Amino acid sequence: MTTDTSTRIALPGGEMLAWSDLTGRRLPGGGPLAALAARVTPAGARVLLAGPHDPELVDRLAHADVTCLLRSWPDGSALAEDRPVRVVVGGPGGLPADETFDVVIAAAGLDAVESVEGAPVGWDGLLRRLAAVLAPGGILLLRLDNPVGLTRMVDTAPWYAGRADADWAVGGALDAGRPVNLEQARERLAGAGLRPGDCFAAYPEPAAPTALVDAGALAARPGSGLLDAVLHGACAPGHGDRPVLQDPARLAVDALHAGLGAALAPGWLVLAHRAAPAVPAAGDPPNPAGAAPPAPTAEAGPGGLPVLWVQTGPPGIGVVEVTAAADGWRWRVPGPVAAATDAPFATRAAAWRDPAVLTGAVPEGRLLRTVLLDACLRRDLAALRRLLRGYAAWLDAHADDAGRLTGATALASHDNVVLADGGPGPALNAGAAPAFAVLDPSWRASDPWPVDVTLARGLWRFAAALATGGYAHPWSSTLDVAGLTVVLAGTAGRDLDRATVTAAVDAEVAVTAALRGLDNADRVALADELRAVEPTAPPTGLDSHQQLREAWLRQKAELTRVTALLRWTEELLTSRERALRRAEATINLLSGSLSYRVGRLAITPARLAKRGARAAKRRAKDALAPRRDEQEQQ
Amino acid sequence: MHHANHFYGHAHVLARYCGLGDGHPPRINGYVQHGWNIGDGLAPGHPYVEGTPSLLWSEQTRRRAWSVGRRNVVVTGAPFAYLLALRADDPPQAQREGTIWYPFHGWEGQHVRGDHRELIARIRATEPGPVTVCLYWHEYGMRRVRRLYEQAGFRVICHGYRGHWWKDTDPLFLDKQLTELRRHRRVASNRLTSAIFYGIAAGCEPAVYGDPMILADEDPTFGGTARIRRQWPDLHGESVHLPTAVEIARAELGTDHRCTPAELRELLGWATLQEEHVDH
Numbered sequence: 034m035t036t037d038t039s040t041r042i043a044l045p046g047g048e049m050l051a052w053s054d055l056t057g058r059r060l061p062g063g064g065p066l067a068a069l070a071a072r073v074t075p076a077g078a079r080v081l082l083a084g085p086h087d088p089e090l091v092d093r094l095a096h097a098d099v100t101c102l103l104r105s106w107p108d109g110s111a112l113a114e115d116r117p118v119r120v121v122v123g124g125p126g127g128l129p130a131d132e133t134f135d136v137v138i139a140a141a142g143l144d145a146v147e148s149v150e151g152a153p154v155g156w157d158g159l160l161r162r163l164a165a166v167l168a169p170g171g172i173l174l175l176r177l178d179n180p181v182g183l184t185r186m187v188d189t190a191p192w193y194a195g196r197a198d199a200d201w202a203v204g205g206a207l208d209a210g211r212p213v214n215l216e217q218a219r220e221r222l223a224g225a226g227l228r229p230g231d232c233f234a235a236y237p238e239p240a241a242p243t244a245l246v247d248a249g250a251l252a253a254r255p256g257s258g259l260l261d262a263v264l265h266g267a268c269a270p271g272h273g274d275r276p277v278l279q280d281p282a283r284l285a286v287d288a289l290h291a292g293l294g295a296a297l298a299p300g301w302l303v304l305a306h307r308a309a310p311a312v313p314a315a316g317d318p319p320n321p322a323g324a325a326p327p328a329p330t331a332e333a334g335p336g337g338l339p340v341l342w343v344q345t346g347p348p349g350i351g352v353v354e355v356t357a358a359a360d361g362w363r364w365r366v367p368g369p370v371a372a373a374t375d376a377p378f379a380t381r382a383a384a385w386r387d388p389a390v391l392t393g394a395v396p397e398g399r400l401l402r403t404v405l406l407d408a409c410l411r412r413d414l415a416a417l418r419r420l421l422r423g424y425a426a427w428l429d430a431h432a433d434d435a436g437r438l439t440g441a442t443a444l445a446s447h448d449n450v451v452l453a454d455g456g457p458g459p460a461l462n463a464g465a466a467p468a469f470a471v472l473d474p475s476w477r478a479s480d481p482w483p484v485d486v487t488l489a490r491g492l493w494r495f496a497a498a499l500a501t502g503g504y505a506h507p508w509s510s511t512l513d514v515a516g517l518t519v520v521l522a523g524t525a526g527r528d529l530d531r532a533t534v535t536a537a538v539d540a541e542v543a544v545t546a547a548l549r550g551l552d553n554a555d556r557v558a559l560a561d562e563l564r565a566v567e568p569t570a571p572p573t574g575l576d577s578h579q580q581l582r583e584a585w586l587r588q589k590a591e592l593t594r595v596t597a598l599l600r601w602t603e604e605l606l607t608s609r610e611r612a613l614r615r616a617e618a619t620i621n622l623l624s625g626s627l628s629y630r631v632g633r634l635a636i637t638p639a640r641l642a643k644r645g646a647r648a649a650k651r652r653a654k655d656a657l658a659p660r661r662d663e664q665e666q667q
Numbered sequence: 668m669h670h671a672n673h674f675y676g677h678a679h680v681l682a683r684y685c686g687l688g689d690g691h692p693p694r695i696n697g698y699v700q701h702g703w704n705i706g707d708g709l710a711p712g713h714p715y716v717e718g719t720p721s722l723l724w725s726e727q728t729r730r731r732a733w734s735v736g737r738r739n740v741v742v743t744g745a746p747f748a749y750l751l752a753l754r755a756d757d758p759p760q761a762q763r764e765g766t767i768w769y770p771f772h773g774w775e776g777q778h779v780r781g782d783h784r785e786l787i788a789r790i791r792a793t794e795p796g797p798v799t800v801c802l803y804w805h806e807y808g809m810r811r812v813r814r815l816y817e818q819a820g821f822r823v824i825c826h827g828y829r830g831h832w833w834k835d836t837d838p839l840f841l842d843k844q845l846t847e848l849r850r851h852r853r854v855a856s857n858r859l860t861s862a863i864f865y866g867i868a869a870g871c872e873p874a875v876y877g878d879p880m881i882l883a884d885e886d887p888t889f890g891g892t893a894r895i896r897r898q899w900p901d902l903h904g905e906s907v908h909l910p911t912a913v914e915i916a917r918a919e920l921g922t923d924h925r926c927t928p929a930e931l932r933e934l935l936g937w938a939t940l941q942e943e944h945v946d947h
Contacts, residue, residue, distance in 0.1 A: 412726075412729070414726065414742060414924060415923065418923070507729075507741070507742070508741055508934070509697070509720040509739045509741050509934065510718075510738075510739055511696060511697075511720055511739065511936070512933060512934070516933040516938060517933075519929050519930055519932075519933045519938070520926075520930050520933050520934060522927075522929070522930070523926050523927040523929060523930025523931075523933075524930070526927070527927070528927040528928055528929045528930070529929060530929055531938065590718060591718075593717060593718060594716075594717060594718030594719065594739075597716045597717040597718060597719075598716055598718075598719065600716075601714070601716040
């Protein structure tokens with residue numbers, strides 16, 4: 034520690050000397066949370082970061098005057114070493130009494146401000162202390178974890194069983210001392226003299242969300258293809274993730290469609306304002322203290338904040354925003370966009386991401402994957418035919434003269450395509466052709482792809498999800514994934530063969546390897562894994578109790594079927610063997626009879642003559658053949 | 668493969684559609700519904716191996732089959748729908764005349780109760796043009812019955828033997844039926860049966876009238892003739908509304924559910940054949 038550093042660390046008491054909070058998952062650039070924090074912080078503002086935060090978030094606030102309140106001495110010491118910020122290491126009592134801040138950020142929640150030293154202050158007490166240091170016109174950004182959020186629902190360990198070092202006190206829905214839903218949080222904020230503003234649902238985990246979505250937008254657009262794709266993408270578990278009880282991505286999308294996208298979010302980031310009597314704060318409409326908050330704008334974040342931030346795909350692109358404009362939602366990539374045009378040519382990767390194209394409108398409509406799943410579960414084959422034929426025709430329409438697709442359309446799978454007219458309702462079945470659009474056009478294929486490969490890749494991915502996910506689809510369980518892909522293609526009116534499906538799986542391996550940046554060995558392992566996907570196996574990459582049980586039940590049903598089939602085959606074999614023996618007995622009987630022998634004797638000369646004639650004919654043919662060749666040569 | 672898959676040369680038609688040629692069809696991994704059915708698509712009393720796919724004609728039959736405990740029920744459409752795809756305009760349909768009349772038949776193990784003479788009188792009184800009577804092979808082989816129709820001045824034919832235990836199936840049964848249907852303007856029967864739906868799909872005007880000839884031991888499980896009349900009243904009568912009939916036949920034969928050849932190969936278990944080509 035340098036002398037300079039020590040002067041920037043204040044120790045008011047209550048510090049934890051052998052404790053660190055910075056052990057969780059971190060996202061490049063601090064992720065969407067850092068983007069939100071940076072957005073609500075005006076230039077030159079005095080900012081208090083109460084509780085542990087990702088150091089990269091601190092970096093994103095370089096335009097402000099930052100003070101960090103941390104309970105952990107090692108964390109505070111390391112932060113002061115690396116970053117030019119003022120650090121206060123101590124309990125909540127360590128907040129400077131005579132100082133106020135324009136922005137107070139408690140994005141680790143209030144519990145993380147509390148120290149083991151000294152008397153616990155409690156949630157309301159902590160909120161009051163933070164509110165007290167908020168300057169008039171200031172903004173509080175507070176994280177609140179959802180005690181019945183979907184993270185807790187899918188967790189294999191019950192929330193009340195926490196016995197880790199951090200669980201010296203376990204808070205949950207039973208604790209009347211803390212808000213357990215958004216409504217209660219807003220009441221508590223108002224009680225602390227603040228005006229609650231809008232709120233962002235944090236997925237998939239509140240500590241390091243990869244997606245922050247405006248709660249009003251979640252309520253207003255439960256069928257949005259964008260929100261569907263974002264929540265599914267954020268919650269889809271990856272390899273090596275901890276086991277879960279059920280697929281959190283399925284649960285998140287179901288919650289969205291039921292209008293519970295905000296209510297079941299793993300956590301929330303709530304904005305609250307201290308009223309400024311005279312001059313409105315930046316980005317905040319004036320509103321007297323104690324007055325009712327403005328009516329929710331439903332689809333726009335507060336004060337023109339984006340509707341959502343999402344971090345997807347390979348690192349480097351950063352966080353992508355979606356903003357609400359008068360004519361709908363629009364993509365936006367904050368900050369300088371790196372020119373990525375040479376990337377695919379440098380690496381020869383099959384796919385790449387071009388953030389520069391994320392400037393246009395976000396196409397509205399339902400996600401094709403969801404609409405297809407719904408039609409499969411309702412066994413609505415007419416709707417499926419209509420959807421898939423429309424999808425195949427749409428791909429055709431984008432192909433060049435050689436029948437090849439380029440750019441974003443080549444990768445247009447069901448999880449990145451929206452159906453503009455809203456699904457297979459009465460309107461879709463009435464005859465209007467479904468209209469499709471690529472949701473996120475930044476995913477691009479490096480080389481042109483045959484239309485059939487794009488179609489087969491999309492259908493294979495859908496078939497794999499359908500079969501391994503245990504969806505009760507309208508086809509036979511005896512189909513393997515390649516077979517189901519061919520059947521889906523047939524539903525789309527295309528007669529695909531298995532060779533095309535194999536090419537599509539190879540393409541999927543190449544795309545996944547490119548997007549995950551896999552080396553050769555990992556790529557080979559991925560190829561083996563994808564080629565071995567079977568309907569009786571659980572989904573790849575998901576260690577879910579529910580899915581494992583379903584896969585076991587499918588295996589059991591398959592064993593029952595095969596056993597019954599074997600029994601039937603045995604019986605049939607016995608019956609056919611019996612029939613064969615009867616036929617042989619009849620033949621023997623007939624061949625031993627007097628009439629047979631007489632008849633055979635009578636036809637023997639004829640048989641011999643026929644055999645001799647054949648031999649003579651063959652000899653004559655052989656003798657003539659070279660002569661004919663010679664004639665031809667002449 | 669279950670021997671019922673061979674009835675009426677169904678497996679042969681499907682093999683031709685799948686591009687496997689005219690030879691003996693490979694085993695089918697499932698039960699192909701072999702006739703229009705008001706039950707679960709399978710013939711009552713046939714042995715059933717649990718979990719084996721049922722390849723059914725219509726979505727309605729699929730729902731019904733599911734509701735009575737069948738699983739792995741897949742709608743693929745009737746083999747006749749595949750024959751229509753194979754022979755879209757063969758023979759050409761320009762020359763149509765008269766009526767092809769299918770007196771209701773039981774199968775070999777059943778005995779029909781009814782008065783053929785009364786039925787013949789009804790046919791003569793109703794049908795405007797020449798009449799071809801198509802008898803089931805069982806009745807066609809009964810000289811007494813065949814004579815009755817011949818003496819009435821009708822042309823009497825038989826499409827062939829449906830087959831039993833893989834033996835003697837006429838692989839061209841459906842082909843012959845389609846050829847005959849396309850020669851006639853009307854198709855009629857005393858019961859709503861597969862032939863009526865085939866006739867409608869082949870472009871005939873349908874009619875269902877006359878004594879339905881109750882079977883001596885008719886299986887009442889699914890409601891029998893009375894239910895058929897209740898559920899499909901639009902198809903009964905000497906003259907029915909053609910567009911309605913066409914729409915119903917389309918649904919019952921599952922024409923819209925007809926698979927592509929590659930798709931059908933997968934569903935029948937023919938995509939990765941292990942057996943060599945077997946000649947019949």
